[in-house]
Amino acid sequence: MNTDVGISARLERISTGGRYLIVPMDHGVTLGPVKGLVDIESTIDGITRGGADAVLTHKGIAPRVHPNKNGKGYIVHVNGSTVIGPDESDKRMTASVEDALRVGADAVSFHINVGSEYEPSQMTQLSELCSRAADFGVPVLAMAYARGPGIDEHDAESLAHAVRLAEEVGADVVKTAYSGDAQSFSRVVEATRLPVVIAGGSRGTDRETAEMVRGTMDAGAAGVSMGRSIFQHDKPEAITRAVSAIIHDDADVDTALGRAGLSLEV
Ligand SMILES: CC(=O)[C@@H](O)[C@H](O)C[C@H](N)C(=O)O
Numbered sequence: 306m307n308t309d310v311g312i313s314a315r316l317e318r319i320s321t322g323g324r325y326l327i328v329p330m331d332h333g334v335t336l337g338p339v340k341g342l343v344d345i346e347s348t349i350d351g352i353t354r355g356g357a358d359a360v361l362t363h364k365g366i367a368p369r370v371h372p373n374k375n376g377k378g379y380i381v382h383v384n385g386s387t388v389i390g391p392d393e394s395d396k397r398m399t400a401s402v403e404d405a406l407r408v409g410a411d412a413v414s415f416h417i418n419v420g421s422e423y424e425p426s427q428m429t430q431l432s433e434l435c436s437r438a439a440d441f442g443v444p445v446l447a448m449a450y451a452r453g454p455g456i457d458e459h460d461a462e463s464l465a466h467a468v469r470l471a472e473e474v475g476a477d478v479v480k481t482a483y484s485g486d487a488q489s490f491s492r493v494v495e496a497t498r499l500p501v502v503i504a505g506g507s508r509g510t511d512r513e514t515a516e517m518v519r520g521t522m523d524a525g526a527a528g529v530s531m532g533r534s535i536f537q538h539d540k541p542e543a544i545t546r547a548v549s550a551i552i553h554d555d556a557d558v559d560t561a562l563g564r565a566g567l568s569l570e571v
């Protein structure tokens with residue numbers, strides 16, 4: 306049980322009533338300056354107006370985040386790798402808890418590939434990060450992916466193992482991939498007492514995005530940490546509005562898309 310008042314207070318800054326709509330934009334390290342991240346100021350302005358609870362970036366982007374985040378929460382991501390480097394799974398530390406606090410973060414996030422050859426070192430780093438962050442009352446979002454040789458990244462049992470590991474080493478919120486349907490994802494949610502949020506993966510249609518979010522919430526999860534489906538959208542504010550309607554107002558898919566002015570077509 307989380308009894309730390311600083312962690313509780315900061316968790317409230319990155320969520321609404323225990324539900325999370327986080328938009329991660331750490332992909333500039335991983336993928337480069339892709340669509341939506343070149344003019345990151347406008348994207349952040351749109352998604353925070355659309356109902357995001359928090360945005361997430363690497364520490365160096367902080368000066369471009371604060372003037373545009375409309376009073377919403379801010380999470381600093383503390384490890385990274387690139388798709389053009391020797392091994393994308395080999396995430397290395399890029400910031401400390403102190404760095405994150407210096408640039409105004411409300412929480413830190415850390416990516417672990419459970420099942421990869423880097424799992425042992427990443428698990429140690431995550432555990433140490435959680436201890437250090439707790440010293441300062443800073444929440445840790447663990448991005449716990451099931452990634453490695455022979456692993457199905459959407460298999461519910463593997464995802465359940467990944468989210469459970471995050472709780473056991475001391476994280477406060479856990480993000481993982483979606484297993485594809487509400488029934489299987491409920492087994493992932495049941496594997497931990499932590500709030501579970503999903504990654505979106507590469508961008509699909511608006512209906513696919515909305516159905517994924519609806520299924521996630523039906524499974525008992527706490528929300529999303531959804532990047533490309535939101536920041537690569539032609540209308541980031543509108544798709545955020547649709548996702549927010551599902552997460553914060555329990556809207557169904559058609560209501561959410563309609564309320565955001567998006568097409569109801571497949
Ligand atoms: C680009 C991807 O495939 C994502 O799933 C990333 O691995 C997520 C991540 N936080 C990153 O950009 O490193």
Ligand SMILES: O=CC(=O)COP(=O)(O)O
Pocket residue numbers: 329330331332448480504505506507530531532533534
């Ligand atoms: O940091 C990355 C994520 O949390 C997920 O990003 P995606 O683009 O929704 O997979």
